[in-house]
Amino acid sequence: MGIRPCRRRAARLTAGALLALQISFIALASDGNAEIGTANSPAAVMIVDPPVVSARVARAGLYDLGVLETARHYTRDLYRRSVALREAVDLDTGLWEREGLSEPQRPVGESRVRKSQVQTSARTAHRLPSVRMAHTQAAQLLKQAGLGWKSSGRCTSRGNGRCTSLEAVRTETVNRVIDLKRESKCPVVITGGTEVGHAPGLYSHYGGYKLDIKPNQCISRYIKSEFPYQRTRGDGAPLYGDSQTVYARESNHWDILFR
Structure with missing residues (x-):
């Protein structure tokens, strides 16, 4: 069919x-x-x-260009963050050797990184290279961030050891002490800066790497809880810190190195 x-x-x-x-x-x-x-x-x-x-x-049109630019931006951002995390984990023995200290020791198998340390390193990874600041500029930034400033001689001359000067301080040093204030939520008062009369050296007060701050219960508790004890310095000052920051508890102030 x-x-x-x-x-x-x-x-x-x-x-x-x-x-x-x-x-x-x-x-x-x-x-x-x-x-x-x-x-x-x-x-x-x-x-x-x-x-x-x-x-x-x-x-x-512009949509494709915007997508590409956004991708480039986040790629750069991820790279900077990876560098910051690596710096937060790896300890720099050279810093401790220059300070006359032994390398900080970690327990075997320890890989924990403090949250505040990673946040600080991540922030500093985005900043521009350090430049030097005038005293008035640094003092204004500190005041705006809520930090105090005190001079026993009531002066700001860098050539007078009785003064507290911020002349030629590094921008990184100023930014880091402001970070300390924000993260600790404690009162921070600068009592020593770049004036003469401190110990010499590359990583020194005069070089713009160190600041002295007035001790108080809040800031002392924060430093001791957030930064591990390392050893006692030759002058008897106990040392706390990591590869980026070293806190020395001297008789009447905290001596802080911001590398």
Whole structure:
């Protein structure tokens, strides 16, 4: 028994429609794979007609440029954060040797990093290279951040040991002592800066790396709880800190090295 001609024609049309639909799906899949540039796609799929690609980029306009710029920004940000985390974990023995100290020892298997240390290193990773500041500029920044300043001689001359001067202090030093104030939520009063009369050396008060602050229960408790004890210095001052910051508890102040 044969098939009627009208039914054969309908079957052909249906088959043709299905074939056309299948070809459309294949073309769309090939075009999508070509745009994303997958490495495992067949060679035929990777071939893209240049005029078609350029037309699509032109229609996307500034949107594509914005996506690329955002990707670059976050790539740089992640790189800086990875550097900061590495610096927070790795101890710098050279700093302790220059200070006449032994390298801080950690218990075997210890890999814990303090939250405040990582946050501080992450912030400093975004800052510009250090420059020197005038006393008035540094004092204004400290005042705006809520830090106090005190001079036993009531003067700011760098050449007078009775004064408290911030002349030629590093911007990094100022930023770090402000971070100490914010993270500890304690009163911080500067009592020693870059004036003469302190111990000499590269990482010194005069070099802009050290500041003295007035001790109080709040700041002393914060330093001792957040920074591990290392050893006692030759002059009897107990030392706390890490590879970036060293706190020495002297008789009437905290002597702080911000590397």
